[in-house]
Amino acid sequence: MPPKISRPWLVALAIVAIALPLIPYRFEVSAYVVQMFMQAVTYAIAVLGLVVVLGYTGQINLAQAAFFGLGAYGVALGTVTGGWSFWLSLAAGAAVATGAGLALGLTTIRLGGHYLAMITISFQQILDLVLVNWIEVTRGPDGVAGIPRPSLAGFELADDRAYLVFCAAVLYVVVFAVWWLPHTRLGRAMRSVRENELAAEVVGVHTLRTKVVAFSLSALLGAIGGGLYAGGFAYISPDNFNFARSVEFLTAVLLGGAQSPFGGVIGTLLIVQMPEWLKHLPESLRFIKDVYLAVYGIGVILIMVFLPEGIWGLIKAARARLARPADTTDTSGVAPLDFDVPGAAGGPVLRVKALSKHFGGLKAVDGIDIEVARGSVHALIGPNGSGKTTSLNVVSGIYRPTAGQVMLGEEDVSLLRPHQRAGRGMGRTFQNIRLFSTLSALENVMVGAQRDRNPIGRGNRALRARAMSALAFVGLADRAHVIVRNLPYGHQRLVEIARVLAGHPRLLLLDEPAAGLNQTEKMEFVDLLRRLRGHGLTIFLIDHDMGLVEKVSDRITVLNFGRKIAEGSPQEVLRNPDVIAAYLGTAGKVN
Amino acid sequence: MPRDPLPSFGTPRAPDSDPERKPSVEALTNNLQVIFQGLALGSIYALVALGFVLIIRATNVVNFAQGDFAMLGGYAMVLFFSALGWPYALALVAALVVMAIFGVLFNYGVYYPLRHRSFLPVLISTLGASIFLQNTVLAVFGPQPRPLEKTLPVDGINVGGVFLDSQYLVILAVTLLLVLGTYLFFEKTLLGKKLQATSQDKDMARLLGIPVALMISITFIYSAVLGGIAGVLVGPILFVSIGMGSIIALKAFAATIIGGFGDVTGAIVGGLLLGVIESLAAYHISVPYKDAYAFLALFLFLLVRPQGIFGEKVSEKA
């Protein structure tokens, strides 16, 4: 649920929101000021697009001005050249922009980081060149003039003040939607991609689709802003939609705070208004204006160094300090965790057949066969470098096998992506704990519950209930709303387990689950594993603590140099001379 | 930010026309002319790309302000040579000293505070540096582009109907020398080896006692000077302007991706290739969209072969 806003605040906010755009009706405000705010409002809508793609999803987009431009030119060319209505033109521009955003989002299938930055810049540059040079269509540097105002329900919005109210209304709708988004299924998926894309993928989030949607939304919002801008100012030219403008949008969202729509609005106001305010400085302080532009750049660096969450981040931090302590979570009425895995039949849950994984010349895994029986705890051990972690990564889908198969139940999953395997009931935890650090424990676990085909009801309520049950199972129901990076290490481990349990797994892959736990925590962990097995869960784990492995495992497979060297019950395996030699080594003849 | 009012960078100069010559020879000569110019422009891209790649290898930082190093170099020459009237050699040395100092400032002001953060804050930080540089220069020099006089005794030489502009020849020669010099430095000296070691495994270099912070400083200085030289070289051809760095940077970045991200040879080959592609496309297809070809080429590479010509495969995903 989005954070509760107390009634008085809500009322105050509503009053201010409604009153602000109506001020010009009551008081004498120059046309210039009204237009300035029109510009700020339309820019803010575009900047909110960056909040979605960059702030929420963590993807860099240096082409927001291009999308802004597509919306603007859509309206301009549609109405002036094509004679269409404003709304149809806006829709057309938005459609083209969203399509472009979708295409850019698809490039993330292969590329991230710098490459993505470059692709968005390339798109921005190409569009800029087209706008300037395709004179037959876009009128080139001369721009397009005479863009008409729209009429809304028969009411012509010719008056600047009326148009401002209209734009403000659109902005408010967008702010509300963007504010609500993080608490939806999609929003949580976006944030998980930003925090830890690999973990998100493994836990069942369709990361590519999430990124594509993020880009599409960003483009859509950019286009809406641009379309409204064109309608407002009656004249547009390519100058307004270039790389410099994209950088300006980016600066605005970083300054204000990319994680929040309020930050986006604040940042836009500052970036747009600042040069204006500086114009009105008294003579003695006039030098600040000259220096401002230069300082602007340093400001960006300083924000990155000192204020990574922007101004809104500061405000939030201050509020957190002043706020009352968080309400204790109501843990009554939390249903016990349900472990039924529908469609369960006999036979091994996991089968690995002749599996190999080579990295160039290195044979990390060299033809292994393992069967994990239903309802058992099966450990994979071996000295450092024996191929255990690589095997687990192949089973969970992070690597493609060089040869061999991975069977989950009766299904061959060897070529499925990790989120698809999660959708079939394969859950996995990581050795170095991959939680979504800025999300709460509950939100982390809810992402786990979001995996495809999870047999629970649709809707946030069902997700929440499932997540609370999982947290209760590991004993952390009362810490549901704590941000996980503030939890102690042992509790973080438990949240990771709860996250995977929320997805109704039929196979649990645990990668060194006891790493970093002290003796007491390890004992508790052994208990937890036993309880899980008691509920019929199948567990496949890697660990180095043989005492623990011996206590919990039904069966152990030992690897060395990528091959299986022993398999059997703990008693058999841990006394096997080959296994002892593999671990302790042989003295041999030292020459 | 002011729009650059000048004719587009590197408009091919129409080659001398000789009515006695056969059309096919004429066509060949024209193409050679264009290729020659393309190589010269490509050399500028290559120099900037080289500096760019050196920083990436040493620090993993993608420096969006790299092109502005060239802009700074150009303006430094405008200051010392045009405005103050110093002799060319002295002005050049002064400009390079300014660039070296700037490299140090950039290292400590932009890279150092963010060296442990993820790539996004650093990238944005370099964008901020770019904005700062452009606006500072704007405040000092004003928005009008400044000319840098050609100081060469001859305009150019004529080889078989192909006119070789002397400034372009100088660009090619200097680039060749610098590439050679860089190669010798990195391959033959111990300091060069230490710089390479720092790029390949920073922590291991520290364990051996290599002063990694100093190595990074040196890399930034070297990179800044390379960029500055590019600006000085290209100044006489196209005026020195605030925005010249941005477009060069983007093309240099494109060149490194085409050549193979992070690969030194790739940066140079990519730069030259890009210059030639751009010039040929402008000549044969259309001039106004000249800049687009670079980005189209980049787009294609990113989709089809993101590792570029010399790069290793981008890491696999399941």
Place this chain on the structure above:
Amino acid sequence: MALLELREVASAYGNVQALRGVSLRVEAGELVTLLGANGAGKSTTLKTISGLIAPVRGEVLFEGQPIHRLGPEAVARMGISHVPEGRRIFPGLTVRENILLGGSNRKGVTRRQLEAEADEKFQIFPEIRPFEHALGWTLSGGQQQMLAVARGLMARPKLLLLDEPSLGLAPLIVQNLFGAIRDIRARGTTILLVEQNANMALSVADRGYVLETGTLILEGSPRELLDNEEVRAAYLGGHHA
């Protein structure tokens, strides 16, 4: 005064408390080995000594001087050479160049001197001489390990830290490698050897320590540790319920 002394050192690696108060010493001229299962904290110990990790508690003293606040470059200059786990040779440099860079911690040494000393290293590790001008990444695991040790020796260290040199290497190669280690020790270099391969390590060591989840549980001569049930249990479990 011991050459190296750790006093109640506690270190973290990531969020994990890897060392929980470790005290040990290494006397000049000794070969001491630090054993334990994977995850016991052996590598963290070496990283704390060489300065890659700063301890949260405790002290590291080298020749009586506290070094635990120094960075790796400074520690290297004091005469401690750390050959880390996974070999970490520079893949884009040749074998010879890798070795030469091993001398980077020394002041006032000429290139010519370094080249001469590099030649000496090929006598200790003749197996890599044919690859003198080959790039690092082309070498096999065993060859890379020998190169890493040769490079470590170029520092003329007073203390050589070896982290799991046998990792991933075939038994025969491990034998050769340990022969060389014994040789190095015979020439007078003090060595702290971290190993998973307990038997191999104890066959060359003067003394040994055993780590288990961040605490030292055993100390003794090879004779005392070899065939000690406790050692086996530290690796393979089976002691205390």
